[in-house]
Amino acid sequence: MSQKHKVIVSAPLPADLREKVAARCEIIEVPVGQSPAESVPAALRPQVAGMVCTMRTLVDQALLDAFPALAVSSNFAVGFDNVDVAAATRRKVLICNTPGVLDGAVADVTIGLMLCLARNLVAGDAFVRSGAWTKGAFPLTTDIRGKTLGLLGMGRIGRVVARAAQAFDMKVVYHNRRQDPAAQGLATYVGRDELFAMSDVLSIHIPLSAETRHSVGKRELGLMKPTAYLINTARGPVVDEAALIEALRAGAIAGAGLDVMEQEPLPPSSPLCELPNVVLQAHVGSATHETRRAMIDLAVANLLDALDKRKPQAMVNPEVWEARA
């Protein structure tokens, strides 16, 4: 029997990284999005020591039961709402993720959505292509300069967005559970309701959890200015999408820029696709060659470090590591 660790790979692995992993581990391939418990033969399951997966793999109690020897699950994502962290911690399964390496890319999409909304850039492209320009000028749009950007969540990504917004002469305010000393000089702390009420652009940068699910709903949208835009590059279910659609239809807010939705991929039958005041992206915040490479490098390094008993760079439940030490 091979002495190599058996690891599930359910993430896009570049050839050189695949070789690196294969030199140390026996790879069990699971297509992205497929259930490892269903894909891996029962006889192999008790031998699986590690996994690298995307957020489309549910790391829940059922998966932990199916792989009793799992020591580490490395997420190819900074978010880990696909993981039941409490259950993993109880089972002493180390969970790793990819913080830091995607902040710039996600911030760029945030700023891009803001510019698309305020300057109506997507409609402008269609205006030129359709020949409408030959019949008259494009309607005037709105400046972002001098306006207030509100950040719900001031973590790594929020801070990069705040820095970028300074280049647009925006006033930046934020709300977090706690005031963030690292935000000093970048953004001003305000109360949660105040944030919704005063922002010209409100951008969401909080993780999805039981507490944050639908935490931006009818009440919060009702506090916003009718001229304000909502941007979500975090997780779709943080926003109550039905309430958002209602607010957009009623003109209670001016528009929304969404990189994430409650259901992904978004079906074209979604009312969001019908709304002219919405700009949609296909969850592409981190989707550049450079950033995805940095993410998979980190995800694989986390996996191999944990298996080799070296402290991984990014752990979601470091108490599992500390208990092992």
Ligand code: 8YV
């Ligand atoms: C996706 C993301 O995970 O890192 C996150 O939390 O949402 C994205 O980067 C990406 O699709 C990689 O799986």
